Amino acid sequence: MNDSTKNNIHDKSYKDLFSNKETFLNLIQNFVNNTWGSQLTKDNLTLINKSYILSDYEEQESDIVYKANFNGNDVFFYVLLEFQSSVDFRMPIRLLLYMIEIWREILKNTKLNEFRRKSFRLPAIVPIVLYNGKKKWTSSKELKDVISNSKIFGENILNFKYEFIDINSYDKEELYNKQDISSAIFLLDQNIDRIEFYDRLKDIIIQFNKLSGEEKMQLKHWLVNINTEEYNFKDNIEKIFSSNKEEVLNVTSNISRGLEKLKEDGIEEGKAKGKIEGKIEGKTEILIKQLSRKFKSLPEEYIEKIKTLPESIVENIATDIFDLESLEDLKKYF
Known part of the structure; x- marks a missing residue:
């Protein structure tokens, strides 16, 4: 999967998430410094089912538009989802163009006699940029x-x-203290390794008592959709979310033990989202040694099959190694 496709999936997942009014309200009221957030309610918000992204950027970003009524007048909230690896120094200009497109559409649908009135006012537009890149944001x-x-x-x-x-x-402890849906999302989408990811997910499931059942389902849906490359990730997420608190500890512990074992055998952890650096040949040899120790011996045909597996599946076998009860369990990976 290329970077463009990954970004599109990530953008769409966030767009689906914050297209929920209550989740959007949570974001605005907890992560945007303002004096007007408390005036927003689920009832006075309307999601605008339209994108204003320019054609040049359709493959790079996504947007969410809401309209609200303040004191009898409309105001628009334009949220740009910026999930690129590099900082775009043209951001203020791009936002200006998007805002102009919104105003242009409003004027196009405004009657001439109304437009000519002295009392006519364009609606306010509040531009918001949501960014998850690793690089420090240095754009104006x-x-x-x-x-x-x-x-x-x-x-x-x-x-x-x-x-x-x-x-x-955002500081990890700051997000832990908030215990809301946006904080949970941010904790899991920060630049962290896989072991830390599962540790945070465990804490969220066990400690975030403020999350409603609906919000937990939103979180689960978001996770499943942003991590499409990892072979066994969806199964792990399903297992974690369907377990009680005691079981969650065991499930995440088993996953982390598998990842820790790879580290102990000399495999360097990946930087983000479950990728582990190093040559695939080295990982494969380590996995073969681990399986040989676990099952006393490993048939030659299994060894040959493992050597032909892609990197992602080798990693997932290593993650699941403590759950494997027999050689037959390996067949599902071939």
């Missing part, structure tokens, strides 16, 4: 910063500042 957050001579002309030029939510910037 105000439009004036990408306009030449802006200091000279001051208020004579157009300007706005977008709200910025950097998923990787």
Whole structure:
């Protein structure tokens, strides 16, 4: 799967998640510094089923648009999902273009006599960028910063500042203390290794008592959809979410033990989302040794089959090794 496809899946998963009004409210009221968030309710929010992404960026990003009523007037919340590996220094300009598209559509659907009234007002648009990249965000957050001579002309030029939510910037303990759906998502989507991922997921299932049953199902759905490359990941998630608290400890412990075993045998942990660095040949040889020790001996035909397996399946056998009861259990991986 190429990076573009991965980003599209990630964007869509987040879009599905925050298209839920209550989840969007949780994000706004807990992660955006404002004085107006408390005025937003599920009842005065409307999800706009339209994207304003320019054709040049369709493969790179996604957006979510909400409309709310404030004191009898509409306001739009434009959320840009920015899940790229690099920082885009054109961000203020891109947001401006998206905002103009929203206003252009509103004007197009406004009657001429209404538009000519002195009382006519364009609706406010609040731009928000949600970012999960590893690199520090160094792009300007105000439009004036990408306009030449802006200091000279001051208020004579157009300007706005977008709200910025950097998923990787939040402290782990801060997110643990919040115990809400957005914090759970951020904890699992930060730049962490697989062992830490499963440890956090265990804590969320056991400790996040504020999460409703519906929110846990949202979390599960999101996890299943953003990790499509990992061979046994969906099964692990299903098992974890269907277990009681005591069972969750055992399930995640077994997964982590498998990952720790790989580390002890000299395999370096991967950087993010379950990938482990190193040559596939080395991993395969280590796995063969582990299986030979576990089952006393390993048939030559099994050894040859394991040597032909892709890296992701080799990793998943190593993860599941403590759950394997017989050589027959290996056949499902071939």
